Amino acid sequence: xxxxxxxxxxxxxxxxxxxxxxxxxxxxxxxxxxxxxxxxxxxxxxxxxxxxxxxxxxxxxxxxxxxxxxxxxxxxxxxxxxxxxxxxxxxxxxxxxxxxxxxxxxxxxxxxxxxxxxxxxxxxxxxxxxxxxxxxxxxxxxxxxxxxxxxxxxxxxxxxxxxxxxxxxxxxxxxxxxxxxxxxxxxxxxxxxxxxxxxxxxxxxxxxxxxxxxxxxxxxxxxxxxxxxxxxxxxxxxxxxxxxxxxxxxxxxxxxxxxxxxxxxxxxxxxxxxxxxxxxxxxxxxxxxxxxxxxxxxxxxxxxxx
Numbered sequence: 001x002x003x004x005x006x007x008x009x010x011x012x013x014x015x016x017x018x019x020x021x022x023x024x025x026x027x028x029x030x031x032x033x034x035x036x037x038x039x040x041x042x043x044x045x046x047x048x049x050x051x052x053x054x055x056x057x058x059x060x061x062x063x064x065x066x067x068x069x070x071x072x073x074x075x076x077x078x079x080x081x082x083x084x085x086x087x088x089x090x091x092x093x094x095x096x097x098x099x100x101x102x103x104x105x106x107x108x109x110x111x112x113x114x115x116x117x118x119x120x121x122x123x124x125x126x127x128x129x130x131x132x133x134x135x136x137x138x139x140x141x142x143x144x145x146x147x148x149x150x151x152x153x154x155x156x157x158x159x160x161x162x163x164x165x166x167x168x169x170x171x172x173x174x175x176x177x178x179x180x181x182x183x184x185x186x187x188x189x190x191x192x193x194x195x196x197x198x199x200x201x202x203x204x205x206x207x208x209x210x211x212x213x214x215x216x217x218x219x220x221x222x223x224x225x226x227x228x229x230x231x232x233x234x235x236x237x238x239x240x241x242x243x244x245x246x247x248x249x250x251x252x253x254x255x256x257x258x259x260x261x262x263x264x265x266x267x268x269x270x271x272x273x274x275x276x277x278x279x280x281x282x283x284x285x286x287x288x289x290x291x292x293x294x295x296x297x298x299x300x301x302x303x304x305x306x
Contacts, residue, residue, distance in 0.1 A: 002032035003059055003112075006052035008045050008072055010064035011038040013088035016104030022063065022086070025108040042067040042269070049075035057081060059289075061111055065089015066131060070267035074128040077121055077285040084111030084289040094130045094267070097195040097210070099291050114289040119210045121285040122194045124277055127266060128285065130210075132198055135256070135264040135277060136171070137189040137220070170223050172259030177251035183219050190256060191218040192279050205248065213283045214250040221245050254279040 005026060009019055019038070026034060035055050037048035042064060049072050052060060062072045063086040076083055087095040087102050098117075100107060121128040170186035193216035196208035205216035222245040254277070261273040 002030050004033045004035070004056045005029075005031050005059050005061065006035040006049075006055075006057035007037065007061045007063065008048050008052065008068075009036075009038045009061075009086075010042055010045070010068045010088065011040060013064045013068070015063065015086055015088035015102070019063070021104060022061075022108065025105060026061075029108075029112045042071045045071040046075040053079060053081060059084060059111060061086055061108075063088050066091060066093050066267045067269045069094050070128070070130055070269060073121060073130050073286050077128045077282060080287060082111075082116055082287040082289050084108070084114075091268070093198060094195065097131070097197055098288065101291075110289045110291060115292055116287055117211065117290045118284040119286050119288055120194060120213060121282045122192055122215050122279060123282050124192065124264075124266060124279040125271075125274065127271075128282065129192075129194065129266040130286070131193075131195055131267045132204070133192040133264065133266050133277075133279065135190045135258070135274070136187070136262045137222075139263040139265040139270070170221060171262065173219065174257045175217070175219060176255040177217060177249055178253050182217075182249060182251075183247060185221065187219045187221055188223060189218075189220040190262075190277070191220075192216065192254060193218070194281075213281060214252065215254060215279065215281045216248065216250050217254055218246060218248045221247075252281050 007022065007026070011019070023036075033056070035052045035057055037052065039045050039048060045064075045068055049060065059082050060072065060076060061084045062069055065087070066089055068089065069085055072083065084107065085095045085100050086104065086107050087100060092102065095102070100110065121130055122133060123129070124133045170188040173183065173185065173187040173190065174181065175183040175190065191204060193205045193208050194210050196203050196205045198204050204218065208216045256277040256279075258275045261275045263273050264271050264277065
C-alpha cells in the first residue's frame, strides 16, 4: 500500500547531490502523494508540517540541521507520524546522537525501511526540543559556536567560543526539580538535556538517553576564565559530573527562576531572554526513523514504536 510522504526542506542547506536527488530517491519507493515544501528559514517550517499533516502525510522527511529538526519536531510531537531526518545542517547533533548517517541515499532508505523508534522530547516554555535547552553562559556559547566555528573546530571551537563568554557573573538562580528545590544560589549556566552529546562533540551528560522518560539537568557555578577552563576541560574529557563547579541531576519537571533575565536557547536556536523557565519531559512524543540497533551508539533510542 502506497504511503503519503511529505518533504519539509530548508532550501539553504545541502546534503549529497541535493534536493533533486532526494526527489529521485523518493520516486523509487512506493509513494502515493508527495507533498513538498521548501522554506528559507527554519521558523517557517512548523506551518508547513501542520499543513502536510492536514493533507494526510504518513511520513515526513525533514531536510536541514538541528534548528530545522527542532521546529518540525515541535509540530510533529504527539501525532505519531514518523520523522525521517535528512541531516543537511552543520552539526546535526540530534542525528549524530541517534546514529543517523550523513548520507542522503541511506537516510532515505531509513525513512522508508528503517526502524521506528519512539523518543522523548523536552518542552520548555511551551516549545519542544530534541537535543538541549540552556540559559546563561551556555546559551551565549552555543550561539557563538553555531555562528561560525562549529564546523571547522569541533571541540576546540566549542572551547574557543566559551573563552569569549567567560566574563559574565553568576546570577541568583532557583531550580526546582519535580516540585522540590534542588539548587538555590548563584549560577552562570543552566542546561537541560534530552541526549548526551552537544556542540563540538562535547558530552555534557554521560548517561543521557532520549527514550528514558527523563530530562538531564545541570547547573554550573563557574565564574571567570580559570574556573570555566576547569569545567570545560572535564566536559571535553567526558567527565563533567566530576567537576566541583557542576551539579547534575535528572527530573521529569523543572521550574527555574533567575535573578535577572538570561538568554536561553533550544537546540542551538536563540529564543531571547527570560527570567523563568518551565520545562518537562514529554515521553514518547516523537517517532523517528533510525538504523538498526547494531548500527547505533549507546545514546540512540531503543524503544520500539507503539
